[in-house]
Amino acid sequence: MKATFAERGIVALLVALIVIVYVFPYAFLVSTSLKPPADALTIPPTLLPQRLSLDNYRAISEFPSVQRSFGNSSLIALLCTGITLLLAVPAAYGVARYASWAGKLFLLAALITRLIPPVAVGIPLFAIMRSLGLTDTHIGVALAHATIGVPLAIWLLASFMEGIPRELEEAARVDGCSRLGALLRIIIPVAAGGIAVTAIFVFLASWNEFLFSLLLSSTGVKTAPIAIAEFKSQYSIQWGTMTSLSVLYSLPVILFSLLMQKRIVAGMTMGAVKG
Amino acid sequence: MRLTDRAFVLLLILPAALFLAAFVGYPLFLLLRDSFHEVSIYAPAEGIFVGWDNYAKALSSARVLGAAQRTLAYTALALSAEFVLGFGAALLFNALGRRSEILRTIFAFPLMIPPIVAGLLWRFMLIDNIGIVNHILEALGIIADASDISWLGDRDIVLFSVALPNIWLTTSFVALVLYTGLKNISSELIEAAKIDGASAFQRFRRLTLPLLRPVIAVVLILRGIDAARAFDMIWIQTEGGPRFASEILSIHIYRTMIRYGNVGEASAIAMLFMLAMLLMSAAAFFLIWGRGSAR
Numbered sequence: 313m314k315a316t317f318a319e320r321g322i323v324a325l326l327v328a329l330i331v332i333v334y335v336f337p338y339a340f341l342v343s344t345s346l347k348p349p350a351d352a353l354t355i356p357p358t359l360l361p362q363r364l365s366l367d368n369y370r371a372i373s374e375f376p377s378v379q380r381s382f383g384n385s386s387l388i389a390l391l392c393t394g395i396t397l398l399l400a401v402p403a404a405y406g407v408a409r410y411a412s413w414a415g416k417l418f419l420l421a422a423l424i425t426r427l428i429p430p431v432a433v434g435i436p437l438f439a440i441m442r443s444l445g446l447t448d449t450h451i452g453v454a455l456a457h458a459t460i461g462v463p464l465a466i467w468l469l470a471s472f473m474e475g476i477p478r479e480l481e482e483a484a485r486v487d488g489c490s491r492l493g494a495l496l497r498i499i500i501p502v503a504a505g506g507i508a509v510t511a512i513f514v515f516l517a518s519w520n521e522f523l524f525s526l527l528l529s530s531t532g533v534k535t536a537p538i539a540i541a542e543f544k545s546q547y548s549i550q551w552g553t554m555t556s557l558s559v560l561y562s563l564p565v566i567l568f569s570l571l572m573q574k575r576i577v578a579g580m581t582m583g584a585v586k587g
Numbered sequence: 588m589r590l591t592d593r594a595f596v597l598l599l600i601l602p603a604a605l606f607l608a609a610f611v612g613y614p615l616f617l618l619l620r621d622s623f624h625e626v627s628i629y630a631p632a633e634g635i636f637v638g639w640d641n642y643a644k645a646l647s648s649a650r651v652l653g654a655a656q657r658t659l660a661y662t663a664l665a666l667s668a669e670f671v672l673g674f675g676a677a678l679l680f681n682a683l684g685r686r687s688e689i690l691r692t693i694f695a696f697p698l699m700i701p702p703i704v705a706g707l708l709w710r711f712m713l714i715d716n717i718g719i720v721n722h723i724l725e726a727l728g729i730i731a732d733a734s735d736i737s738w739l740g741d742r743d744i745v746l747f748s749v750a751l752p753n754i755w756l757t758t759s760f761v762a763l764v765l766y767t768g769l770k771n772i773s774s775e776l777i778e779a780a781k782i783d784g785a786s787a788f789q790r791f792r793r794l795t796l797p798l799l800r801p802v803i804a805v806v807l808i809l810r811g812i813d814a815a816r817a818f819d820m821i822w823i824q825t826e827g828g829p830r831f832a833s834e835i836l837s838i839h840i841y842r843t844m845i846r847y848g849n850v851g852e853a854s855a856i857a858m859l860f861m862l863a864m865l866l867m868s869a870a871a872f873f874l875i876w877g878r879g880s881a882r
Binding site for chain 2: 323326327330331333334335337338340341344353354355356357359398399400402403405406407409410412414415418421422425426427428429430431432433434435436437439440455456458459462463466491495519520522523526527537540541551554555558561562565566569570
């Protein structure tokens, strides 16, 4: 079927529109971060830097607390990923391999956590962490983030593990391997790719998380999104530095996402990438 | 000692189940308990039982009702825009077939941006008289002067403005999921309908839409939940202002607890919020999905 000239024109126009609306805002952010700080807000605004400058990036060194927040975020996201995998890998295997009412109930419970507004859990979580002495600690925030990570990881991992042929374990069992041995020596190595993808999603969910961090971290372990959000109130808005911080903060997310483009929708369905 | 299969499964699930019980289940229990108590954030152990008082207060507070209304409006706005634009894009991708690959990659780009960056970025672009959006509108002749629209300062439109980054960020998700659904519809079915003389519109209404119903249900429910729970993107743009005009429930609950220290009332509002979300998701599920499978 040949498309008419007009049809092709309309399609081309739609395509151009999508590209502009979807790429332009972020390109503008990157472009602004490369302008001299004073040019961040000009009337009228300019699309491209008149003069390239890294001053906005250099300015970050004046804010050691903001720099620390990137370290805090990395540490918390790593801790959260570790805790989550430790809990979710065996659970997902149990649910995927041995059909039982307990497993089904558990999957359903994990799904229902997706419906709960974070602020509802966040309020009492604050009190719990305080009584455990964990407010404003890396592990406290990481545990809170793991409440998002664990259900997400169980769902993702269960679907990966269902794809592994049962014969693999059966062969191992016949050869005298214990059930736990089969999990450790057969399943985990075979599912390594799926586990890696899950780990990245959990890491990103923690890296992006805002509300729990806002509730549970104060000066000690403030995470990057909170530091960036507070940046505006604390030092009146310095949009220049704000843009360079935003670019740096989104870099790991963009890099990881590019790695797993095909799977990003699966992760979003369980709420990994976006809160 | 030999374990039965069942005991082994329970043992595998147990650590994760205990974790979720301790850090999701127990908090929800505390939330329920606190919602019947007058609790101050400064002395959380010394609650006074007040029965349904917190609920009565919440349900008669104009500010809570306003926040509930805005949550509904915000969700409806974001969801309908994401759905219409996302569906349109999915149909376009489907029509382009293989050639849409690069376009889909570009379209997926906002999925890779952290929500607070999206919020900040749109705030930056929407600053009254110096934001790029107004200058583009001025250059296109749509508004006379760049200071004509105060996106984040005008109480009448701020709810729309704070929905923009949400729409920008997640339309791609809707589009990509719907596109996958469209691709799974057998092309023979569509061809057969074409031969039978069904017009493009008829094919869309009688074939595509009903077959896509389960996918549509999942997308609408997931995105609806996420839009209703939104916090960070709005917080970073306006913190709920000006004068509460963009204060949706999650922001109001946060404020009631942290700024006013009123844990009891915050818990009661959160309970009501959660209940409403569960009911609405269940209703949406049965209305959209259930009706389709009954046929």
